[in-house]
Amino acid sequence: MPLLGMAASRQIIDLRNLLAERFQHPPAHAGGQISIPLLGRASDGGLGKGAITEIISPNTSAGSALLIHNLLQIAQRDRFFLALIDGRDSFDVQSVDATTLQHLLWVRCE
Numbered sequence: 001m002p003l004l005g006m007a008a009s010r011q012i013i014d015l016r017n018l019l020a021e022r023f024q025h026p027p028a029h030a031g032g033q034i035s036i037p038l039l040g041r042a043s044d045g046g047l048g049k050g051a052i053t054e055i056i057s058p059n060t061s062a063g064s065a066l067l068i069h070n071l072l073q074i075a076q077r078d079r080f081f082l083a084l085i086d087g088r089d090s091f092d093v094q095s096v097d098a099t100t101l102q103h104l105l106w107v108r109c110e
Helices: 003-022 037-042 064-078
Strands: 082-086 104-108
Touching: 064 082
Parallel strands: 082 104
Antiparallel strands: none
16 A cells, blocks of 8 residues: 555544544434324334434335324424325325425325
C-alpha cells in the first residue's frame, strides 16, 4: 500500500475511534411514544414517534387495517403525522374520514 494510502487509512481509524468515544450511546429519542395497549406490551411501551416501524402482515385480513386505523386516530387526536408505505396497495382510503386523512402521508405501491 502506498504511504499516502496508509496515512489515510490511519486517519479513518482515528476518526472512528474518536466518534466511538464521544458517541458511546445513541441519543435518547425526545419524541415520545405512541401508546397502544397491545403494542405497548409487545414493544416495551409503544411505537416511538419519529421512528420507522415496519409492520408486516402475512395475510390481507390479519388485522393490519385495524392497527393502521387506530394509529391514524391517535395521530389526529395528538396532532402528529403518520406515513404509510402501502406495499400491496391495499389500504382502503374510503374507510377513513377526511379530517383523519389530513394526518396521513400515503405512498401507494403498485
